[in-house]
Every structure is written in structure tokens, then in C-alpha cells.
Amino acid sequence: MSTPKPEQIIMTTGRNSENKIYFREQFGHFQSIRRNLSIVLLAIFVLLPFVRYQSQAAINIDVAAQTIRLFALTLYPQDLFVLVIVFILAAFVLFYVSRLYGRVWCGYTCPQTIWMLLFNWVERRVEGNFQQSKALDKSGLTWQKIAKKSVKHSIWLLLALLTASTFMSYFVPAEVLYPNLFNFNDYFLTQNWLLFFTACTYVNAGWIKEKMCLHMCPYARFQSALVDNTSKLVSYNQARGESRGQRKRNATKPNHLGDCVDCKLCVEVCPVGIDIRQGLQYSCINCGLCIDACDAVMDKFNYAKGLISYSSITKPASRWRQHLTYGFVTAVMILILIFWMASRSEFEADISRDRNALYRVNYLDEVENTYKIKLLNKSQQPKQFVISLQANDNFALKHQGEITLAGGQSDIQILVVKSNSLVGTQQIAFQITDVNKQESEIIYSQFHSPEL
Ligand code: SF4
């Protein structure tokens, strides 16, 4: 087998410092936006499972019961439609933002980037700057290296465990998960999932890192189809920067050189390891780190900032039509969601006939049919239901149909309908009334009796 070229390698299994991207830490305008945003998003992710609503977890995904609780709303598999609308809406907004600003989702809000930069922050604190980190990887085994690596990986594992337990607390309420974290008898399955997500976070943020964005993320693959000449992407002003060349800080700029001082800082800070001066590249996650780095350099040389900036190839004449169209479609989807919420029934009823007997005749010569009624209370409060027959003198319920169900509970009731009319098969209408909300649903079935 021939040796693959470097650009053909997706991942290597061995510890190879040549394939690892060591990126310099950078501070600046865009990085403070990204950091503050990351802190807010992390705080939401960590604190949300602790929010209580009516003495229960406000947000909970119960896999066993197949429900998703969102404050006062409980979604069942029958409500999947609304999740489809929410996902379409989220994808639509993402596509629109990508069209305007490229992969800003990747650079500023994607969990992969946030955790990758968090793990990198830990690495910098433990191993020193990116050059010291690289030198440490290349050096032989020493006690100092063992100590530093042990500390770094222990912190990474702890962060991964915290991430996994926070993630799991969306499925198992925090007040149950945390006290039972070491209860190996009753929570063995939960602990296995916890270990799985810990391993995923550790490997993903600590080892795979930018390779996820470059080779595995599907969004990275199709995002180039979303941007056009008017999208604001991180780009290098070639006309201003070239010819690049090094020079002294306070010296007069040589005539044959552009503004790029060829310090390579923009390359050193790039988390995906590219040189933006080579033109737009699909792997750029639009994080703005190179802009902050270059602006700092421009400042030192007393040149104008913005050699690297968010810019578009052509300026759009006017975007108001675009904004209006996207805004209109988004508003329509939000209205569909509001309409769905307002018109959603808080119960689900299903009626099926007893399949064992078409009918039977009792000792009063009345014909009886048996029905199985399945009722689900989709609300979070107890509800009382009354089952009756829609006004029809031919039929009567043998027993009064009343059911009380706790929030989220379902039950099956057997109802017997009797009739004196012997005219073969007739349509029968059941009325199920939610007593609390005075809402009714009519369900049709068939009543069988012998022909005269
Ligand atoms: S080229 Fe600049 S914006 Fe793109 S990923 Fe690298 S640092 Fe971020």
C-alpha cells in the first residue's frame, strides 16, 4: 500500500506531535464576544436541569415514558410534528445566519468549539504556552512531563465527567441523578451512559478537536452551498497586505511591501490550523481569532486595523427584501407553533370494538356491544373525563363512563352499549368530555346487531 499524502490523512492513531495543532491563545474584541457568549451558554446548559416547575424538573426527557417535559408542556410521540417544526425553524435560522456571516455558528456557539477551546485553556494553564506545549510533547519521558500530563488529563476527565453528568440530568432529574451517582445497584444503566458520554467528551474535546469540524461535521460540508459573494466571511485583504515581508516596528515601510509583516500570528492562533492569507477555505470556522491577532499586530506597527476582517466579496445593493422574506417565513413558522399550542388537546382518546364477539343478546333481549376506550391525560394536572353517547335514542350506556386520570397517566376502560333496535350495523358516536376544561371530542365507531 502506498503511503498517503498528508492531505489524505483524516486521523492518526499514534501520538504524533507533528499532526497536532498547537494554537496560541489570543485575546481581543471578537474573543471577548466569543468567551462571554460561551460563558452564558455554558451557564444555561449547567443550570437548566436545576430549574423547577411545579416541584418537578422544568425540562426533562423521559426515554422510558417517551415524553419530553418543557415547563407546563408535556410532549408525547403523537406531538412529534411540533418538534419537526422547531427543527425546521432552527435549521432555517441557521441557514440564514450562515448566508449573512458564514460559519459563525461554528466559531461562536457550537458545543464542539466551546469545549475544544475550554480544553485548550486547561492545556495552556498546565503546560504553558503553545510552544512549551509542543516542546513538552517532543521531549523524552521525565517526571515533570508525567506530572504535567497527569494533571492535564485529570482535569480534562473531570470536565468530561461534569459535562456528561449535566447532560444526563436532562434525562434523569438532577435530584435523582446526583444522590445516586454511586448507587451501582439501581442506577447501573445510568452510570454506563454517564461513562459513555464522559469518554465521548474527553476524546472529542481533548483528542479529536478540530478534526471533528474538518472531517466529520455534516454542516461543514454543505455550508459552502449557503454562502454567496455577499456573505461576510473572515478574509485577508490581499491588495493591502501583499507583498508581505518582515520589517522593524518603527521603521518606515519599504515601498515594495504591503501591510502584512509576515509575523504568522494569524496562523499560530488558528484553531483549525489554516493560513487565511491563502484565501477563503471551507475549514475556516469564522471565529475571528486571526482578526484579533492581526489587529494587535497592526496596532504595534501603527497601521490601520482590518487587514483581516469580516468582509464580503461584493457589497449587496440592499438586503431588505432578503430580510423581509426570511423574516416572513420565520414569523409564519412561529405562528404555526403558537396555533398548535393554542389548539392542542390535553387528552388523547382511542376507541376500538371488542374483537371477540360481534354482539351478544342479554336476558332482556337487548343487543350489547363492547368497546375498549384508551384515554391519555397529556396535561400535568389530574383530569376527570366523562364518556357519553351523542344524543341517539337507539343506544344507551350500560354503566356511566367516568374516569379520573393523574397528569401524564393513561388508562383503558371497557364500556358496554345496549340497544333495542335490530337493524344490522349502525354508526355510533362517543363523546369524551374533559370536565375540567369543558372540551369534548367525538369518536365514531360501529354498533352491530342481528338483522330483522
Ligand atoms: S482562519 Fe481565522 S477565522 Fe478562520 S478558523 Fe482560523 S482563526 Fe478562525
Ligand code: SF4
Ligand atoms: S497576523 Fe496579520 S500581519 Fe501577521 S502574518 Fe497574519 S496577516 Fe500578516
